[in-house]
Amino acid sequence: MNFEEMLAARTQEAEDVLKKYLPKKEGFQEKVLEAMHYSIFAGGKRLRPVLMKESYVLFGGQSKIVEPFMAALEMIHNYSLVHDDLPDMDNDAYRRGRETTWRVYGAGMAVLAGDALLNYAFETAGRAFSMIGRVSGYTDGQGHAEDALHLYEAVGQALQILAQKAGVYGMVGGQCADLCAEGLPAEEVTDALLLYIHKNKTAALIEAAMMIGALLAGADAAFVSVMEKVAQNVGMAFQIQDDILDVTGSTEVLGKQTGSDEKNQKVTYVSLNGLEQARKDVRRMSEEAMEGLRALPVRSPFLEELIRNLITREK
Amino acid sequence: MNFEEMLAARTQEAEDVLKKYLPKKEGFQEKVLEAMHYSIFAGGKRLRPVLMKESYVLFGGQSKIVEPFMAALEMIHNYSLVHDDLPDMDNDAYRRGRETTWRVYGAGMAVLAGDALLNYAFETAGRAFSMIGRVSGYTDGQGHAEDALHLYEAVGQALQILAQKAGVYGMVGGQCADLCAEGLPAEEVTDALLLYIHKNKTAALIEAAMMIGALLAGADAAFVSVMEKVAQNVGMAFQIQDDILDVTGSTEVLGKQTGSDEKNQKVTYVSLNGLEQARKDVRRMSEEAMEGLRALPVRSPFLEELIRNLITREK
Numbered sequence: 140m141n142f143e144e145m146l147a148a149r150t151q152e153a154e155d156v157l158k159k160y161l162p163k164k165e166g167f168q169e170k171v172l173e174a175m176h177y178s179i180f181a182g183g184k185r186l187r188p189v190l191m192k193e194s195y196v197l198f199g200g201q202s203k204i205v206e207p208f209m210a211a212l213e214m215i216h217n218y219s220l221v222h223d224d225l226p227d228m229d230n231d232a233y234r235r236g237r238e239t240t241w242r243v244y245g246a247g248m249a250v251l252a253g254d255a256l257l258n259y260a261f262e263t264a265g266r267a268f269s270m271i272g273r274v275s276g277y278t279d280g281q282g283h284a285e286d287a288l289h290l291y292e293a294v295g296q297a298l299q300i301l302a303q304k305a306g307v308y309g310m311v312g313g314q315c316a317d318l319c320a321e322g323l324p325a326e327e328v329t330d331a332l333l334l335y336i337h338k339n340k341t342a343a344l345i346e347a348a349m350m351i352g353a354l355l356a357g358a359d360a361a362f363v364s365v366m367e368k369v370a371q372n373v374g375m376a377f378q379i380q381d382d383i384l385d386v387t388g389s390t391e392v393l394g395k396q397t398g399s400d401e402k403n404q405k406v407t408y409v410s411l412n413g414l415e416q417a418r419k420d421v422r423r424m425s426e427e428a429m430e431g432l433r434a435l436p437v438r439s440p441f442l443e444e445l446i447r448n449l450i451t452r453e454k
Numbered sequence: 455m456n457f458e459e460m461l462a463a464r465t466q467e468a469e470d471v472l473k474k475y476l477p478k479k480e481g482f483q484e485k486v487l488e489a490m491h492y493s494i495f496a497g498g499k500r501l502r503p504v505l506m507k508e509s510y511v512l513f514g515g516q517s518k519i520v521e522p523f524m525a526a527l528e529m530i531h532n533y534s535l536v537h538d539d540l541p542d543m544d545n546d547a548y549r550r551g552r553e554t555t556w557r558v559y560g561a562g563m564a565v566l567a568g569d570a571l572l573n574y575a576f577e578t579a580g581r582a583f584s585m586i587g588r589v590s591g592y593t594d595g596q597g598h599a600e601d602a603l604h605l606y607e608a609v610g611q612a613l614q615i616l617a618q619k620a621g622v623y624g625m626v627g628g629q630c631a632d633l634c635a636e637g638l639p640a641e642e643v644t645d646a647l648l649l650y651i652h653k654n655k656t657a658a659l660i661e662a663a664m665m666i667g668a669l670l671a672g673a674d675a676a677f678v679s680v681m682e683k684v685a686q687n688v689g690m691a692f693q694i695q696d697d698i699l700d701v702t703g704s705t706e707v708l709g710k711q712t713g714s715d716e717k718n719q720k721v722t723y724v725s726l727n728g729l730e731q732a733r734k735d736v737r738r739m740s741e742e743a744m745e746g747l748r749a750l751p752v753r754s755p756f757l758e759e760l761i762r763n764l765i766t767r768e769k
Contacts, residue, residue, distance in 0.1 A: 168627035227561035258621030268610035295583035306573030312483035
């Protein structure tokens with residue numbers, strides 16, 4: 140299989156995991172369940188669960204205990220999109236060519252659908268606990284309590300990473316700073332503030348993906364830290380590349396309106412540092428990510444190719 | 455100490471736990487942290503953490519491992535209030551005599567503050583994992599792996615109960631049904647629908663409080679089920695009593711506008727079943743709750759008095 144075929148297969152796998160874990164549309168709360176499905180199955184790239192699974196396999200993970208976390212992270216990503224699109228937030232009517240959740244179900248129901256996805260993410264991740272007995276063999280009377288204990292520790296840590304990277308010291312923190320930056324005079328939007336926004340709004344969930352994958356596979360704390368740093372560079376480079384494409388890309392190639400940042404008079408990494416410096420920084424972050432990956436005792440050509448594609452993409 | 459003094463002491467304890475676990479107001483995301491504090495410290499009764507702690511003590515719990523869960527549950531209760539008050543939801547400008555979060559910080563920031571509280575609830579509850587080594591004595595080299603394992607199992611289950619009772623099969627499910635019921639013709643608002651709303655929107659978090667308290671103290675699954683049933687009766691009776699007081703209470707005693715349900719032409723348990731039947735049902739649920747408590751091998755006069763007060767209150 141070439142890279143495109145491998146990516147398609149892994150994306151389909153993430154899609155199947157999501158389908159398995161999403162709740163059925165029935166009962167008195169059917170409407171909110173419908174809205175959850177509508178927003179989740181809107182054709183996302185499933186980048187985060189794919190990165191998580193690949194990081195898990197990279198460190199020798201072989202069981203299904205990573206699956207509830209793959210589904211949970213994608214639910215968190217989607218809840219943030221549903222709430223970001225709300226009239227009180229970015230007021231977006233379309234996403235990926237379809238009407239946004241609030242346009243179809245109303246803003247009140249979209250608030251609830253986002254809340255439901257976030258809650259259900261933790262409910263889903265929590266199911267990993269019920270898998271520990273089987274995975275560790277402890278309940279069969281063959282395993283040792285220590286084996287089960289190590290898995291409990293890993294799942295507990297994974298849950299904490301998930302909540303932290305999604306929350307006020309992660310994605311929500313970045314969303315808050317972004318919302319506040321819109322109201323600031325241009326000279327107060329500093330480099331430090333923009334880097335904080337990119338690191339938290341974009342990179343934090345990528346960090347969660349790669350850290351949790353490694354952690355659940357039993358990787359040492361030092362390697363989990365390496366994965367965090369790699370993911371941070373990937374996430375930041377990805378976002379700065381986005382700002383670059385908004386200036387240089389043609390509407391035709393990107394499939395979306397470009398020049399939107401300039402039109403909205405939004406201060407971006409590019410308007411602040413210039414196109415040349417921004418490109419230099421993307422290259423540097425990209426190289427740092429690759430160096431981090433290559434320094435690991437294990438290798439994944441697919442993961443390296445995926446990350447290269449993400450950062451150097453022209454659309 | 456009499457009951458009022460005991461209640462005041464326990465409420466203060468819950469308040470102190472919350473203060474300990476809420477994040478500092480600093481950094482680029484300061485605004486959302488401020489909004490979280492504003493909504494949490496708006497003078498709530500702290501009923502849910504008080505019930506959780508009392509259920510924990512009832513079953514012999516002695517450590518601080520219940521504290522992160524007490525804080526987490528109150529954060530979840532408060533996130534739901536912040537989102538319920540939004541213009542797109544109930545559009546309430548005041549709560550407990552103060553302006554609501556969205557009126558002070560704007561609707562977009564209030565969406566984020568609710569999201570932040572919900573995320574932080576799980577981040578906080580997750581801290582219980584880091585306490586297991588110390589509480590079980592396992593890290594001191596004195597304890598057995600099995601002791602730590604039992605606590606891991608309990609904390610894992612507690613997290614799942616928290617997410618489930620808060621989510622689409624709990625509180626969010628109830629909020630969804632409530633929102634949809636507003637748009638229904640009166641004849642379609644059935645008894646079953648109203649009971650579903652009360653059970654999920656109100657009782658589910660009370661259930662989480664009493665189940666998690668018992669579970670963390672090491673109570674058997676059968677007793678955790680008893681606590682769930684007791685809490686369900688308490689929560690439903692509490693809510694129906696609320697509907698009764700809206701009809702019978704005077705504005706003076708309640709400190710809030712009464713007759714609001716009738717004015718809004720809202721179908722309630724009282725308008726559907728009549729005042730006499732509603733009162734009879736409150737008495738029955740109240741008795742069932744008390745019977746459940748008295749059948750346990752342990753007793754708490756304070757918990758019984760607290761529940762009696764909640765259900766038979768005149769305001």
